[in-house]
Amino acid sequence: MSEEKKRKGGIFQSVKEFVYGVAAHDSARFALKTRASMEHLFILITMGDMLGVPILPPYYSLRLLPYVVPQISTWKRRMLREKDLTDALA
Amino acid sequence: MNAIVVLILGLIVAFIGYRIYAKYVDTNIIQADPKRATPAKMYMDGVEFMPTSRNILYGYQFKSIAGAGPIIGPIIAIQWGWLPAVLWILLGTFFIGWVHDYASAMIAIRNDGASFGGLSHRLISPRARVILLSFIYFYLLLIAGAFGNVVVSTAIGLKASPMAWLFLTVGGVLAGQMIYKWKQDIVLTTVVTVILALLGIVVGTWVPSNSVLGDALANNRWLWAITGFVFCYFASVLPIWRFALPINYVASYIVFLGLLFGMIGVVILRPDFTLPAYTSFSIGIGPLWPIMFVTIACGAISGWHSIVSSSGTARQLESEVDARPVGAGVMFLEMMLALFALIIAGTIYASAPEYSAAVAKGPGGVFAAGVGKFLNALGLPLAYGRTYGSVMMIFLAVTIMQLVVRFMRVATSELLSDVSPVFKNVHVGTIVASILGIILVMTGWWQYLWVLFGGANQLMASLALLLITAWLISEGRSSAWAFYPMIFMFVTTVAALLYTSYNLLVNKVLAGKVTGEALVGNTLMGIVALFLVVAAFILAWEGFKAFQRYRSVGGQTAASKA
Numbered sequence: 001m002s003e004e005k006k007r008k009g010g011i012f013q014s015v016k017e018f019v020y021g022v023a024a025h026d027s028a029r030f031a032l033k034t035r036a037s038m039e040h041l042f043i044l045i046t047m048g049d050m051l052g053v054p055i056l057p058p059y060y061s062l063r064l065l066p067y068v069v070p071q072i073s074t075w076k077r078r079m080l081r082e083k084d085l086t087d088a089l090a
Numbered sequence: 091m092n093a094i095v096v097l098i099l100g101l102i103v104a105f106i107g108y109r110i111y112a113k114y115v116d117t118n119i120i121q122a123d124p125k126r127a128t129p130a131k132m133y134m135d136g137v138e139f140m141p142t143s144r145n146i147l148y149g150y151q152f153k154s155i156a157g158a159g160p161i162i163g164p165i166i167a168i169q170w171g172w173l174p175a176v177l178w179i180l181l182g183t184f185f186i187g188w189v190h191d192y193a194s195a196m197i198a199i200r201n202d203g204a205s206f207g208g209l210s211h212r213l214i215s216p217r218a219r220v221i222l223l224s225f226i227y228f229y230l231l232l233i234a235g236a237f238g239n240v241v242v243s244t245a246i247g248l249k250a251s252p253m254a255w256l257f258l259t260v261g262g263v264l265a266g267q268m269i270y271k272w273k274q275d276i277v278l279t280t281v282v283t284v285i286l287a288l289l290g291i292v293v294g295t296w297v298p299s300n301s302v303l304g305d306a307l308a309n310n311r312w313l314w315a316i317t318g319f320v321f322c323y324f325a326s327v328l329p330i331w332r333f334a335l336p337i338n339y340v341a342s343y344i345v346f347l348g349l350l351f352g353m354i355g356v357v358i359l360r361p362d363f364t365l366p367a368y369t370s371f372s373i374g375i376g377p378l379w380p381i382m383f384v385t386i387a388c389g390a391i392s393g394w395h396s397i398v399s400s401s402g403t404a405r406q407l408e409s410e411v412d413a414r415p416v417g418a419g420v421m422f423l424e425m426m427l428a429l430f431a432l433i434i435a436g437t438i439y440a441s442a443p444e445y446s447a448a449v450a451k452g453p454g455g456v457f458a459a460g461v462g463k464f465l466n467a468l469g470l471p472l473a474y475g476r477t478y479g480s481v482m483m484i485f486l487a488v489t490i491m492q493l494v495v496r497f498m499r500v501a502t503s504e505l506l507s508d509v510s511p512v513f514k515n516v517h518v519g520t521i522v523a524s525i526l527g528i529i530l531v532m533t534g535w536w537q538y539l540w541v542l543f544g545g546a547n548q549l550m551a552s553l554a555l556l557l558i559t560a561w562l563i564s565e566g567r568s569s570a571w572a573f574y575p576m577i578f579m580f581v582t583t584v585a586a587l588l589y590t591s592y593n594l595l596v597n598k599v600l601a602g603k604v605t606g607e608a609l610v611g612n613t614l615m616g617i618v619a620l621f622l623v624v625a626a627f628i629l630a631w632e633g634f635k636a637f638q639r640y641r642s643v644g645g646q647t648a649a650s651k652a
Contacts, residue, residue, distance in 0.1 A: 014145045021149020023342045024276075027335040029137070034330065036137040074135040084207030085223055085504065086401045087138075088497050 036078070043068055043075045051079060091367070093433040094360050096176055100429045104422035107184045112192060112418040119568050120196055122410040129203030130406050139203060141408030144416055150406075151420040153342060154398040155191075158240055158486040159388030159547070160424050164432035165453040166540060167385045168445070170378050171368035172436040175386060179432065182383075182390025183425040186575040190551050192417035193558040193572055194396040198404035199413065200565075205401045206557065210629075213560045214636045218629055222553065225625040227501050228618055229393070229546040230494045234523070235530025236543035237487040237494075238318050242531060243452025244483050245314040249298035250291075250473075251458075251480035252314075257290020258344065258481060259321070262337025270331050283340045287481075295477045315531045318488060319524040325492035326499050326520040334492055341485040348461055348482045353430055355464025361437035365445055375537045376593070380586040384544035389428020391579065393550025395421070434460025452536065454483040491527075498523035533611025538590060542619055545587040549626050552579035556633040563640045580630060584623055591619035 046064050048055040050072070068075075116122050133139040142150075167175045201209055211219040245252050261283040268274040268282070300308035307313055325334040371378050375385075388394065399417055407413055438460045439445040448456050461479025462472050470478070499519035506513035506522075513519060530539065555576035562569035594616035598604045604612050 017143050017145035018149040021146035021151075022153045022346055023149075023339055025142075025146050025150045026153065027331070027339055030330050030335055032137045036135070077133055078135055078137075082204065082208045084205050084219070085226065085497065085501050086205045086207060086397050088500050 194399035234527035244454025248480035253294035266336030396554035
C-alpha cells in the first residue's frame with residue numbers, strides 16, 4: 001500500500017517537475033545567469049589580480065576577499081571557460 | 091486511413107526506438123555510466139552547470155525544441171500527400187532524429203560541457219569553428235525570416251489573433267512585474283495572467299483587428315512585420331525578466347494546454363485522412379526528394395536541437411544515463427507533435443483544393459482551424475478555438491524569433507564592433523538584426539523561405555552529426571549509426587539548397603521574371619543559400635581531413651593525438 005502511495009506521489013512529482021521544466025526552468029536559469037554575470041563582473045573589478053588583471057590597489061581587494069572567497073573557484077571557471085555565440089542561445 | 095492508426099504507429103516507433111535502439115546505443119556503444127561525474131557535477135557553478143532532475147530537463151528540452159517548426163513543416167509537406175510525410179517523420183526520427191539529439195548531449199558531456207564552437211575547434215580544426223559560427227548566424231537569420239512570415243500571415247489571415255497577442259503580451263509583462271517587483275505568489279501570478287491571456291482570446295474573437303484598424307491596415311503586411319520585430323526588439327533590449335521570460339512563461343501554459351486538449355480532441359473525434367495519401371513527385375515548391383526532407387525539419391530531425399542539447403541540457407544532466415530519456419525521449423515526443431500537426435492538415439479539409447486554398451494563405455490558418463475543430467470536440471465553440479490556435483501559432487513563432495534577434499544582436503556586436511564602435515550599442519545591434527529579418531519577411535515567398543530555413547536547419551544537423559562522427563572515431567567507438575545519417579542528411583540538404591538557390595537565382599532573378607520586392611527577396615535568399623552550401627562544403631572537407639587524421643592514429647585517443 002505504502003509502495004503504491006509512494007509511486008503515485010512519484011508520478012505526481014514527475015508531472016510537477018515536467019510542468020516546471022516547460023514553464024519556469026528557463027526563467028530561473030536566466031535569472032541566475034543575470035545575477036551571476038553581475039556578481040562576476042564585480043569580482044573581476046575587485047579581484048582581477050587573481051586572473052592577471054590588476055585593477056584595484058591590493059588593500060581594497062584584501063578587505064573584500066573574505067566575502068568573495070566562496071565564489072572564487074566558480075568565478076575563475078566561468079571567466080576562463082571557452083565561450084562562443086551558441087552559449088547565448090541555450 | 092484513420093488518424094488513430096497514425097498515432098499508434100508513432101507510439102510503436104517511439105517504443106522500439108527508445109526502448110531497443112536507443113538503449114542499445116546508450117549501453118553498448120556510448121556506455122553511459124551512472125557513476126561517471128557529469129560536467130554539471132564537476133563544474134557546478136549554480137548557474138549554467140547545475141545538476142537538475144531529469145523530469146525538469148525533459149520539460150525544459152521539450153519547451154526549447156518544440157517551437158513552430160514541427161507544426162508548420164508537416165502542414166506544408168502534406169502537399170506531396172500524407173503518406174511520404176508520415177514515413178519521413180517516423181523513419182527520420184527513428185534513424186536520425188534521436189541519434190542527433192542524444193549524441194549532441196553526450197559529446198558535450200564527455201567533453202567537459204564544451205559548446206559546438208569549441209568542439210569543432212578541438213575535434214576538426216580552428217577554421218571549422220569560424221565557419222560553423224558564421225553558418226549559425228545566417229541560419230538564425232533564416233529562422234527569423236521564416237517565423238516572421240508565419241506571424242505576419244497568421245495576423246492577417248486570422249483577424250482575431252492580434253488582440254489575443256496583445257492581451258498575452260500584457261499578461262506576460264504583468265507576470266514579470268508581479269513576480270520580480272511585487273514579489274507575489276507564483277500560483278496567484280500564474281492564475282491571474284493566464285486568465286488574462288484567455289480573456290484576450292475571447293476579446294479577440296469579439297473584436298477582430300479589422301474592426302479596430304480598418305481593413306486596409308489590418309491586411310497590411312508591413313504593419314505586422316514591424317509589429318513582430320518591435321516585439322523582438324523589446325525582448326532583446328529590455329532586461330530579460332521584464333519582457334521576454336514572463337511572456338514565454340504565460341505563453342507556455344496557453345500553448346501546452348492547447349496541444350494537450352487538441353490531442354485529446356483527436357482521440358475523441360478519431361478523424362480519417364481526407365487528403366490523398368500521395369499526390370505527385372514534383373509539386374510547386376519542388377520534388378519530393380530532396381525538398382520534402384527539408385520541409386519537415388523539426389518533426390524528424392533538426393539542427394536547432396543540437397545547440398539546445400550541447401549548450402543547454404548537457405550542462406545540467408546529473409547523470410549520464412539521463413541523456414537517453416532527455417535527449418532521445420524528447421525527440422520521440424516531438425515526433426508525436428509533428429504527427430498531430432499532420433493529422434490536423436490531413437483531416438480537417440473535405441478536399442485537396444480546399445486545403446490548397448487554405449495553405450496558400452499561410453500555415454497558421456490551417457493550424458488554427460485544426461485546433462479549433464479538435465477543441466470543439468471538448469465543447470469549446472469553434473470561433474474561440476480558432477483564435478486559440480492562432481495565438482498558439484504566433485507565440486510558437488515569436489518565442490524563437492525573440493531569442494534569435496537577441497542572439498543576432500550579440501553576434502552583430504561581436505562581429506562588427508571592430509568596424510565601428512557604434513555596433514556595440516544594443517539598440518543598433520538589435521535594429522540591424524530586425525531590419526535583416528524584415529527584409530526577408532517582406533520580400534521572400536513564405537514557402538521558399540521555409541524550405542531554405544529547413545535546409546539550413548537540416549544542414550546544421552548534418553554538421554552536428556559530422557562532429558559526432560569525428561568524436562566517435564577519435565574515441566575508437568562504432569560510428570556507423572551517426573555516419574550514415576550524416577551522409578544522408580548532408581547530400582539531401584545540399585541538394586535542396588542548391589535546387590532552391592538555382593530556382594531563385596537562375597529561373598527567376600537572371601531570367602528577369604521577378605521585379606521590385608521579389609527581386610530583392612529572391613536574390614537575398616539565393617545568395618544566403620549558396621553561402622550556406624559553400625560553408626557546409628568547407629566544413630565537410632575539414633571534417634573529412636579530421637577523419638583521416640583519427641584513422642591514421644588508430645582511433646585510440648581523443649583530439650590531442652590527431
